[in-house]
Amino acid sequence: MADKEQTTDLQEKPFKPSSPSSKLDLNGFWEYADAPQSADFIELADQYELFIDGKFTKPASGNYFDTINPATEKPIAKIAEADEKDINKAVKAARKAYENTWSKISARERGKYIFRLARLIQERAREFAIIESMDGGKPIRESRDVDIPLAAAHFFYYAGWADKLNYAFPNKEVESLGVAGQIIPWNFPLLMLAWKIAPALATGNTVVLKPAETTSLTALKFAELCRDAGLPDGVVNIVTGAGETGAAIVNHDGIDKIAFTGSTEVGKIIMKSLAGSEKKYTLELGGKGPNIIFEDAPVDQAVEGIINAIFFNQGHVCCAGSRLLVQEGIANRVIQKLRDRMETLIVGDPLDKNTDIGAINSKQQFEKINEYLEIGVNEGADIHQSSCSIPENGYFCRPTLFTNVGQSNRIVKEEIFGPVLTIQTFRTAEEGIEKANNTPYGLAGGVWTDKGSKIFKTGQKIRSGVVWSNTYNQFDPTSPFGGYKESGMGREGGLHGLEPYVKLK
């Protein structure tokens, strides 16, 4: 009975911000006026088809689903749903393109096509950025300054490798695999497409790629680019749909390699279905990144780094620094500063140039995050949210901190994939490292200290594919990215990112 009362109380006032404890007036008289990015020139169709064999093709089933703008909850367009028949068609087209053209043309020619794609992305960068923000909810500042430029950079980088594979793997004969099936998530739609398609094409493979069902638009726009670039038919096929479409790709016999980025849960299912088959695979899965702040860290910059680590892209980042581990001597100071910094985060319209935190990608994810907020409170953690106003419609979540939490709390153990940070303290470096590693994940982490030797000592002991030092969430196409343990297998990016797409003799 007592429990029940508590829950209703929570539902009535869903996590009201705690009373302002700041001495600073961070929401004073000078407010920024709206600065919306104009989207007038964006041309979107009412309905999008599958891109198979160089042509936009209606789905066999005739089924379509809506893609929603999470900031307004209104549908933007209808997207075709691919079933097994469509996947069959796409794989056949990819195989034909592989055998007849893509594996026949010279590596230099292949490189030229990829360079062309990179330049076309740059030319239409603003358009891609706006569509990415409309479809996925991420702030235009990020899609404009991070997602799209990085996607172009990936194509540029791998275009350069296309005719230099013998240098990438000296004394080996390099062969392409054939057809790659690629399934990407909704958090960085075009960027993840670039991570997948660029190395696959550079190494001479053809692809069947499925974007996430909530963010198909930029992948379909990319299909238009492939056509504009004169890419031979069937080299890139884009099939849209949800989990079942993905399963049809994973289980298709005509596919030689699976590349998946997404949740650990689905990753495990994929691994099971691939067991015993000859398909190569790479999996880039979830994370619960530890961000370790030592007492001798540059505090103001560390606070900024913590903010970037967890609130970048609404926290929809597999490598997000979602567990803050701060040395006890500076914990109060860091938390005070974090709270003040959170007050200056602007949550709202993803298309406003001043927005720091946009909309949660989908209703489903929004509900999942709220569920975790409730779990956190019920577990006895102290919640603090910024006092910012959020739009009435759309899926928006205030930036949130949890203190008074331990390793056994669910909000510390499980990936929330939202703007929610848990804060724990540690006394000795050993304790910090132990807590950092005490997770089934191992994708990324951060170390903050002014002392060089401590960076290396600590960094080496963190079981993560990526460890950033005195910074967080920095990406570059030349740098490999991937996880330990349940955060996945294989590396994407850099020289390492070529390896999963080739056979070496």
Add this chain to the structure above:
Amino acid sequence: MSATTSTYDWNKTIPIDQVGVEQRVDRLNSRSIKKDSKIQALKLALSMIDLTTLEGMDTEGKVIQLCQKALRPHIEQPDLPKVAAICVYPNMVSVAKKELQGSGINVASVATAFPSGMATRKIKIEETRQVVADGADEVDMVISRGAFLKGEYEYVFDEISAVKEACGSAHLKVILETGELQTYENVRKASDIAMHAGADFIKTSTGKISPAATQPVTLVMLEAIRDYFYKTDRMVGMKPAGGIRKAKQAIQYLVLVKETLGAAWLTPDYFRFGASSLTNDLLMQIIKQQSGVYQGPDYFSKD
């Protein structure tokens, strides 16, 4: 606050990450300030200007003309705010004072052997007393950078305390000359010393050394002010000076202040621009916002 003795170990250094500071500034500079918020910012910036002339060739006539400009930045727009202060050399204080009597505009004088600070302490104190006696409301002193870089932090602290005392009720702005301090850590340390020694404002530069004010340096100083405020509840002002010529830069500085210290600092009492040519660019932008067109530079008085 009367701090005559330092109880602080100045040899301790507060780490500052250069890359992080510069990234933060880049991010703040990406704020897009439009429409009403832009007009508000332009007028606010105008009211924060310390209209400055610090040349060996300054004449009484020039100072008088500058005072006229301070009183009426743009005669066609009588409703515009006045600037905060006039900043001149010590021998021009009485001229400016006479001109600005009763106007609400402060007279600020540089002192302590500006810009080098290479004089004995006795002379620095005397000069400070003199400018205050002549009517200066604000004193802009320079720190002894040589002593600071040698690690004689107590010397620097004592000197600032002594000048503060000589100021009496006049406000003390302490110029760190950040272009000579080499590192952000030194900027931070000099800021802390100045605030603990009683500075009412900390100021980046004399304008005689390049680089003068930069946004990263200003951010480091604003963060020092914030930490000092968290600890002591005393609000110290900030004045970037030198190199700020465009309205757009001024707005970027205001964004730094707003998102670091909050609205309480967005007033001429706690934030100033040491500049002269900035005034006309602000005026030009204000008129552009109102009329929709730019006017030629000759429609604005150059003093």
